[in-house]
Amino acid sequence: MARAAVPGGLTWQPATVAATRAETATARTLVLDVDGWTGHVPGQHVDVRLSAPDGYMAHRSYSISSAPGPDRLEVTVQAVIDGEVSPHLVEVAEPGDHLEIRGPLGGWFVRRPADPRPALLIGGGSGVAPLMSMVRAATTPTRLLYSTRSPSDALFTADLATAQATGDTPVAVTHVYTRVVPSGWPAPPRRLDADILARVAWPRDADVVAFVCGPTGFVETVADLLVDIGYNPSNIRTERFGPTGG
C-alpha cells in the first residue's frame, strides 16, 4: 500500500473568494485566492472553516476540483438541503468574502503526476469534483465515467467537453443518466452497470488505477462491479462523501 506523507500546509490559512461560477442550479465552483499556496496533488481536499462574528466556527472538507497551481485553487460545492456549510458556500458567498482553509490534505485518493498508469475515473454526482482535478492534470490516458440523475445535474459539462477535445492527453468522457436523458440520447435512463463498465473500462487492470468517488451506495456498487470484472481491489481507490446511501 502507498506510503506517502501529506505535504505541508496544516495551519489554517486565510483565503479570499476571487470568483464564483454556477455549475448547476444547486452547485457552484468557488475560486479561492490563497497567498503562498503551492499547489496540490489531484484528488486531495482542503478543510474549509467559516467563522461567525461571535466566534462560532464550522468546518467541512471539500475536494479541490482545479488543476494544481500556485496561489489559487477551486472547490466545487453541491448544496445539501438543510446543510450548515454547503448552502452558505453555494448561495451566500461572493467575491471578496473571507474564509479559512487548511490543506492540501489526503495522501491516498490521489493521482500523482509521476504515476505512468492510465486512469479510470468513475464519479457519481458531486463526487466528480476530485476527478475533475485529475482530468485537468491528466498526463496519461484517462477515462471518466460520470453518473448523474439528469443532464442538468451534471457538473463541469463544458469543461469536460473541452478537456476531451483539446487536452494534450487523451481524455474520454462517458455520461450515464439515471433518471432523465438529454433529448436525442440513444438509450433510456439507466444506472451504471456491468455492461457499461465493460464497455468503458480497460478490460483488466494490470496497469490501470481506478478512482471511484460519490455517495456510499454508488461507490459500493461500482467498486464491487470493478472487482467482478477482474480489477484487483488494491488498484481501486475510493472516496465517499455525502449522506449515506445517496
Place this chain on the structure above:
Amino acid sequence: MAVITRGFGGRRRDDADLPPGQYRTDDFPVLSAGPTPRIDLDEWELAVVTETGERSTWSWAEFTALPADEPTVDIHCVTRWSKFGTSWRGVSVDTLLADVETTAEYVVAHSYGGYTTNIPLEGLLDGQAWVAYEFDGEPLAPVHGGPARLLVPHLYFWKSAKWLRALELRLDDEPGFWETAGYHNDGDPWREQRYLED
C-alpha cells in the same frame, strides 16, 4: 486572529458531548479506502499474535461463542461527523487477551483487504475496546466492517479497523495505513488529533 466570514451565522447545533470540530449526524456514513471485502464466515478467522509469534485463533463459531458485551457508545469520525448512542454487540479485547502472555505496548490491527492501524495496547484494555459483530441488533453489514470490526470509541473511527483479521502485539509502534498517509498517530478526538502535525 479569526477571519470572519460575511453572512455566516452557523447552526450552532452544539452539544457538550461533541469533540471539537465535530458535528452530529443521525446517518451512518461509510468511509474506506477501497472496495468492501466480502468474507466467507467459513473461512473467517480472528488471530491474536504476540511479539514472540505465538498465535491464538478463533473460528467464527468459536468467536461468537465467547462472552459478549453490548456497549452503547458515541463514535467520532475524523471527517467530522459524530454519531451518538450507537449500540453494538461484541467481544471485549480484554476477553481476547485474557490468556495471552505479552509485554507488548503496541498493537497493529490487520484487516482483510490489507488495511492496518496502530493503537497503544493500553488504549484497548479495561473495557475500552471490542471486536464487534452486531450493530443495532443486526449482524454488522459489510460496508460497516462486517463480519467483525474493531470498536475503539475513544479514538477517531479510522482506528476501529473494519473487517478485522488479526491483532498483532508489538514491542514497538508501527504506524498503519492512514498514519503513514498523513493522519495523526494517536487520533484522540477530544484533543483534535487529526493530521500528522496536530
